[in-house]
Structures are given as structure tokens and as C-alpha cells.
């Protein structure tokens with residue numbers, strides 16, 4: 001185990017709101033920040049507010065924020081001794097984490113081995129199963145080549161099944177199969193797609209759950225054997241596997257059940273000597289949790305966990321990377337109140353067409369229980385090259401009702417001109433009867449959108 005080591009300077013290998021979020025945590029801890037940026041982001045807040053900023057390439061992400069060699073070189077040139085990858089881009093790239101460490105720089109995140117283990121969905125599931133984390137029933141390993149063997153497997157799991165690429169991600173590389181006569185064709189198609197998209201044709205199969213909720217557990221682990229779980233989030237409101245609105249805690253799920261799953265996640269982390277922040281994703285149906293995958297990075301929706309636990313997850317990530325022990329015990333982690341996050345995107349609220357361009361007017365809400373994480377100011381240009389997230393509006397309340405009410409007021413105060421945003425979608429969702437009841441499944445938003453047409 002390495003001795004505690006204080007960094008002087010942290011390079012943040014990201015852009016947008018998360019780059020600012022990480023800068024704040026660094027400042028909080030008295031650390032200097034290095035921003036890297038593409039030519040398109042030269043006027044961005046994460047560049048203007050950093051202690052040092054270095055342009056690493058043109059607008060294309062492949063030639064800037066995904067260019068591992070340039071980022072490592074930027075750290076060397078600026079004397080940064082640690083790199084925080086944020087989310088997206090290189091955050092779950094084991095080869096990048098390894099290259100960073102080989103260059104003598106601390107990677108603020110899990111070990112390359114943990115990233116690799118969880119990046120392959122088959123080994124991730126097998127590891128979790130061995131640790132006592134309940135998983136979606138399925139093939140327990142790669143699908144064989146033999147057609148009869150595949151059929152036997154699917155029959156024993158029971159239709160409908162979902163065929164998934166072991167190396168898949170971002171909601172791609174999977175196919176639902178409703179009956180045995182479609183299976184072999186579906187496997188062949190998915191295998192071809194997996195090979196093309198991820199360079200890995202390995203597939204597995206699991207039972208397709210028809211009305212699950214997406215519930216996830218946040219974990220935080222130090223390098224001294226402490227692994228904590230920080231409550232659960234409900235991220236069921238999704239469109240095309242993209243989360244739209246998240247809340248903590250998940251409405252209507254008994255806290256004892258969440259505690260039992262949380263404890264299993266923490267134990268699994270101890271078993272694999274996991275380090276840093278991570279998220280266990282589950283499908284939840286009929287009172288049963290079933291693990292689907294683990295994200296080995298900070299999540300977009302981390303603020304709702306921060307708001308309900310009072311724990312600064314990004315500061316904790318940095319301190320863990322410095323070798324410090326977590327100063328809080330599991331029984332001192334208390335969740336209180338309710339928090340909801342709306343992802344504000346630069347897109348048409350109902351057609352979802354992207355709406356890049358210059359923002360002429362930008363008035364943010366405030367008041368009790370409101371937190372806004374954003375990189376936008378009046379005059380900012382929303383670039384077409386990157387994701388469309390322009391702000392996260394987070395409301396906390398003593399109860400779910402209070403959080404919802406605060407969110408409604410906050411969204412009504414928010415003024416954005418002259419690009420389209422999805423604020424009207426959030427406003428409509430916050431009045432939806434099923435959402436207000438709590439506990440909608442992962443298909444709810446898409447069904448709701450279809451009904452509106």
C-alpha cells in the first residue's frame with residue numbers, strides 16, 4: 001500500500017459541468033487544477049477558471065478529450081501529479097488508467113485491473129455472483145457456438161431473453177428475443193454487431209425483465225479496506241437508455257431491502273479490493289434486485305447522493321487517491337430527506353433534436369434546497385461535438401413532495417434563450433400522475449412520450 005501522498009496539481013481530463021465540479025473539489029482541498037481543452041472549448045468556464053489550461057487538440061473528441069497520449073503529456077508538461085477522468089471519455093478505459101500510472105501519475109479512480117474486470121460484463125457478473133450479489137439469471141458465461149447448446153441455454157433461462165455483448169456499453173449491443181424460433185438469427189446478428197462496434201464478438205444471455213426499475217447503489221472504497229455504500233438512486237426515467245431524471249432514495253422500496261443489497265455491494269468491493277467511487281446497477285422487479293453491471297467511475301447523478309448523505313463524493317475520490325482512509329463508518333452514513341436531479345439538455349423537449357448554438361440569456365433559479373451544476377453562462381456556445389447536457393438542477397427536500405415542489409419552482413424560474421432545452425419535458429414529467437405516485441419502470445417515459453404524440 002502506498003504511503004499517503006498529497007498532490008500539488010490535478011489535471012482534469014474532461015470538460016463541461018463535471019470539469020467544474022472536479023475543480024471545485026480540488027479547490028476545496030487546496031489543490032491547483034490543470035484544464036485540458038479542445039479548440040472549440042477555448043472560452044469555456046473550465047478553461048478560464050483553471051489555474052493552468054492547455055489546448056490539446058481540435059474540436060473532435062477523438063483528437064482531444066479521448067487522446068490519451070496528449071493528456072498524459074499535458075500532465076507532464078504542467079507538473080500535474082494526478083489525473084481525474086470525470087465521466088465519459090477515458091473514465092472507464094483501463095489502458096488509459098494503466099498508461100497514467102506507468103507515467104508515474106496517480107489515476108483518481110479504481111485500478112486498471114478493476115476497470116478491466118468490470119468492463120467485461122461476463123467477468124463482472126461472474127465476480128459479483130461469487131461475492132453474493134444477486135444477478136439476472138442467465139448463461140453464466142459466454143454463449144457457445146453450437147446452436148442447439150444456445151437453444152438449450154435460452155430454454156432453461158426462459159423466454160423472453162436478452163442477448164448482450166460482453167464488451168457492450170452505452171445501451172448498444174443487445175437484442176431482446178421473444179421466442180425460440182428467433183433466437184439463432186438474433187444471436188448471429190448481435191454477434192456481428194458486437195464484433196463491429198466493440199471488436200469483441202463474445203455474447204451472453206439473460207432473462208429479459210419486462211417491467212423493471214433501474215436502481216443503483218453508490219459505493220466508496222479506500223485503500224485501507226473500508227468499503228461503504230451510500231444509499232440508492234432510482235434512475236428509471238430513461239429514453240433510449242439515457243437517464244433523464246434521477247432521485248434518491250428510490251420511492252417505495254423498503255430501506256431494509258436496500259440496506260441488504262448495499263451491504264452485499266460493499267462486501268463485493270472488499271473482495272475485489274475495489275478503490276474509489278463506483279456504482280452497482282440493478283434491475284428491480286417484484287421486490288427482487290438483479291445486478292446488471294458496475295460503473296467504475298463518478299456518475300452524472302452523483303449529486304443526489306451527496307445531497308441525501310452530506311458526503312462530498314468527488315473530494316472523497318481525491319482523498320482516497322492520496323491514500324487517506326475514509327473517516328466515516330457505515331453506521332454513520334445516514335440518508336435523510338429526498339433529492340431529485342433533472343438533466344437539462346440542449347435539445348427539443350419532445351423531438352429530442354439537438355439544439356446547439358449561443359445562449360443569449362441564462363437566468364438560474366435559487367433558494368432553499370436548490371443546487372445547480374453547470375458550466376454555462378450568458379453568451380456560452382453549446383457545441384455540437386459533445387453531449388448536450390448544459391445543467392443539472394438538483395432539488396432537496398425533507399420529503400419527496402417538498403423536493404418535487406422546489407424543483408417545479410426552480411424550473412419555472414429558469415430562463416434560457418435562444419436555444420431549445422428539455423425544461424418543458426421535465427415540467428410535464430413533474431406533473432405526471434404515475435411519476436408523482438413513484439416507482440415507474442424503465443419503459444414509462446417512452447410509453448408516456450408515445451401517448452403524447
Ligand code: ADP
Nearest residue numbers: 136168169170171172206207208209292293442
Ligand atoms: P449498457 O452498459 O450498454 O448501459 P446495461 O447492461 O447497463 O448496458 O443495460 C442497459 C439497459 O438495457 C438497462 O438499463 C435496461 O434498460 C436494459 N436491460 C439490460 N439488461 C436487461 C434485462 N436482463 N432485462 C430487461 N432489460 C434489460
